[in-house]
Amino acid sequence: MAKVRVATVWFSGCAGCHMSLLDIDETLIDLAGMIDLRNSPLTDLKVFPEDGVDVTLIEGAVANEEHLHLARTARAKSKIVIALGDCAVTGNVPAMRNGLDPDRMIEDIYGKPVTSNGALPYEGVPRLLTRVSPLAEVIPVDYFLHGCPPPAGLIAKAVLALVDGKTPELVGPDLKFG
Amino acid sequence: MEKQIHIEPVTRIEGHGKITVFLDDKGDVRDARFHVTELRGFEQFCVGRTLWEMPGLTARICGICPVSHILASAKACDAILAVQIPSTAVLLRRLMNSAQLVQSHALSFFYLSAPDFLLGWDSDPAARNVVGLVAANPELARKGIRLRSFGQEIIDRLGGKRIHPGWAVPGGVNQALSSADRAWTLGRLPEALATIQETLSLFKGAFGDAEARRVLSDFPSMYMGLVRPDGAWEHYAGVLRIVDAKGKIVEPGYDPSRYYEIIQEAAEPWSYLKFPYYVPKGYPDGMYRVGPLGRLNACDHIASPLAQAELEEFRQRSGGRSGRVFDYHYARLIEILAALEEIGQLLADDRIGSSTIRAEAGVNAREGVGVHEAPRGTLIHHYWVDKDGVIEKINLIVSTGHNNLAMNRAITQIAKAHIKKGKATEGILNRIEGGIRAYDPCLSCSVHAVGRMPLAVEIVGPDGEVRETLRRD
Numbered sequence A: 001m002a003k004v005r006v007a008t009v010w011f012s013g014c015a016g017c018h019m020s021l022l023d024i025d026e027t028l029i030d031l032a033g034m035i036d037l038r039n040s041p042l043t044d045l046k047v048f049p050e051d052g053v054d055v056t057l058i059e060g061a062v063a064n065e066e067h068l069h070l071a072r073t074a075r076a077k078s079k080i081v082i083a084l085g086d087c088a089v090t091g092n093v094p095a096m097r098n099g100l101d102p103d104r105m106i107e108d109i110y111g112k113p114v115t116s117n118g119a120l121p122y123e124g125v126p127r128l129l130t131r132v133s134p135l136a137e138v139i140p141v142d143y144f145l146h147g148c149p150p151p152a153g154l155i156a157k158a159v160l161a162l163v164d165g166k167t168p169e170l171v172g173p174d175l176k177f178g
Numbered sequence B: 001m002e003k004q005i006h007i008e009p010v011t012r013i014e015g016h017g018k019i020t021v022f023l024d025d026k027g028d029v030r031d032a033r034f035h036v037t038e039l040r041g042f043e044q045f046c047v048g049r050t051l052w053e054m055p056g057l058t059a060r061i062c063g064i065c066p067v068s069h070i071l072a073s074a075k076a077c078d079a080i081l082a083v084q085i086p087s088t089a090v091l092l093r094r095l096m097n098s099a100q101l102v103q104s105h106a107l108s109f110f111y112l113s114a115p116d117f118l119l120g121w122d123s124d125p126a127a128r129n130v131v132g133l134v135a136a137n138p139e140l141a142r143k144g145i146r147l148r149s150f151g152q153e154i155i156d157r158l159g160g161k162r163i164h165p166g167w168a169v170p171g172g173v174n175q176a177l178s179s180a181d182r183a184w185t186l187g188r189l190p191e192a193l194a195t196i197q198e199t200l201s202l203f204k205g206a207f208g209d210a211e212a213r214r215v216l217s218d219f220p221s222m223y224m225g226l227v228r229p230d231g232a233w234e235h236y237a238g239v240l241r242i243v244d245a246k247g248k249i250v251e252p253g254y255d256p257s258r259y260y261e262i263i264q265e266a267a268e269p270w271s272y273l274k275f276p277y278y279v280p281k282g283y284p285d286g287m288y289r290v291g292p293l294g295r296l297n298a299c300d301h302i303a304s305p306l307a308q309a310e311l312e313e314f315r316q317r318s319g320g321r322s323g324r325v326f327d328y329h330y331a332r333l334i335e336i337l338a339a340l341e342e343i344g345q346l347l348a349d350d351r352i353g354s355s356t357i358r359a360e361a362g363v364n365a366r367e368g369v370g371v372h373e374a375p376r377g378t379l380i381h382h383y384w385v386d387k388d389g390v391i392e393k394i395n396l397i398v399s400t401g402h403n404n405l406a407m408n409r410a411i412t413q414i415a416k417a418h419i420k421k422g423k424a425t426e427g428i429l430n431r432i433e434g435g436i437r438a439y440d441p442c443l444s445c446s447v448h449a450v451g452r453m454p455l456a457v458e459i460v461g462p463d464g465e466v467r468e469t470l471r472r473d
């Protein structure tokens, strides 16, 4: 059987959802035999594969221009897109900056007297979007894994079902936030 | 014509970043920069929240070391309550921080960096990751996974959740250690100790020679870490010590709550991560390093026998203090050993089973600083509140930030050593990334902020024009 091609993407989040994925511990060894892990912060494949993947897991909210661009690429090139965790599902903590003006924020964080030289980061870094969005506001999403982070067992359940060609059954506690 | 090489994104690190290498007319390296490309703005949006929410909120800065933020935050809140927390709460917080050192260091070593050593710097990039490691050496991979899992499981048993446990609170912790969990932890400890000792001998055997240890650059700097009053390695309490490249004491024991007198930050237009420096030396000469290598270079000794023996051997092989970036990995393994030994020491202390774990109080001070050692280095939370405990201002200096100047120094040195006439192979780019990876930067934390670090190497010509972008796909 051909291995299922999986990508994982990290937008504005804390890496906790990726860590929860690793918290499946030794199941990872079994999973490693069933999937072909493509573009991911855990691998050195830097570019989203041209020929696409079967499943993409996305952690984090959409907060800058680069995220927006990559979200669209991931959607176009994945059969299934999963919003992994509350930041991707609702915006969660990263969206707490909504209502603050990004330029003002940059000024407050980097300007004098906070730093001694007051240089503002505007070159060679992606521009912040005015508003942080949950994933489903910018692209269609197939499955939502709730939790901050989603428990390792829930991630394993969803991924193993998809690898098996089935639809993950998300019910009861699987739909809990936080 | 100047060229740039981009590495984007930097991968197998915890955060969002990229690297630019600047070349001169001849194609030799002039400079290299590590850009941190994300910003979340915790210092802004936490204003107006209450003190009691801060450990839970700031945990979301980082899912790799949430315990670090929870503990630094709780310590800053303790200072605002102006309480001394119960001794059992101190023991339990130390236990959780030791568990976190184990899990986070194991993640960095086995999941993120080991593929470079065990599969090779120039090996196939498609397999040079944890999945490739599982395929190539399933036994070692399983041991590494179980070692990380041991740390995560202790955190779960104490706090009810592996990631973002709502456990440490202003005044102490909110759940005691059960005797069943204490017994479980003691039962699994020997396996964890055996794994780390085996990994240390493997590491020293295969990578111990001076040549291998130089591969990721070698330069002098100052080093900072918390130490106990007697100069011992420390991670939860103690005083801030800074030493020079030779280990000579520069700051013997600064009160951590007055960190701002010796540490200030600069900013650069090309990174969301600030650049802290040691004030008396100015910017950028006041470069210092933190984290595993910083702590081992700053302390006099480690207060547990196995780790102390490793520290002595490490110093002997290094001829004193080590400035080698590769030695971050070596130091990280020694720290896992020290943390495991401390877990054993803590569990042997009968006070750890008490249920007196929290001091109740209101707002008794308008400002509080919480400092401790996160896996990646000294972490500082500083809050100002109004009389009701509503946050008015926050300053966070995260571990990775302290190493920002040094990470840029490392990649410049590696790029200069390897890139000639503008030519860089994939394996060379991977070594440049390896220079960053050794510091185990947590970009999630960095910009309260950091996420995925993509690495592209961009080559920029003298006219500023981007000549070439090398990416892996």
Ligand code: SF4
Pocket (backbone or CB within 6 Å): A012, A013, A014, A015, A016, A017, A059, A060, A084, A085, A086, A087, A088, A092, A093, A147, A148, A149, A150, B060, B063, B163
């Ligand atoms: S949902 Fe929670 S764990 Fe996941 S990225 Fe967001 S803050 Fe981190």
